[in-house]
Amino acid sequence: QVQLVESGGGLVQAGGSLRLSCAASGRTFSSYALGWFRQAPGKEREVVAAISWSGGGTYYADSVKGRFTISRDNAKNTVYLQMNSLKPEDTAVYYCAADVSMNTVVAGRARGDYWGQGTQVTVSS
Secondary structure (H helix, E strand, O other), X not given: OOEEEEEOOEEEEOXXXXXXXXXXXXXXXXXXXXXXXXXXXXXXOEEEXXXXXXXXXXEEXXXXXXXXXXXXXXXXXXXXXXXOOOOHHHOEEEEEEEEOOHHHHHOOOOOHHHEOOOEEEEEEO
């Protein structure tokens, strides 16, 4: 069982940076792949980035490549999303999700109780 809590969202100007954190409870955190997703008003939820259980594999959406970095610290049961060069179109609620399969995470098919509640990111122009 994994429970996820996101933090670190806020209001930032275009070109600025934020670091999101997703803290997980549960003794098996290191067994799970983790992903970050976002959903803007009126749009579907989309995957932003994902990381394998070991941290050795990562995935990024084309829209964030070169600007966002996903990482994890299994000792702290936390996954991070460093977001640089933020754009107004990055404005969304950001969620983290977990699954034992990275493919399942990337596809956005993690089970419903393995999602966090989200944190708002707003980028002003």
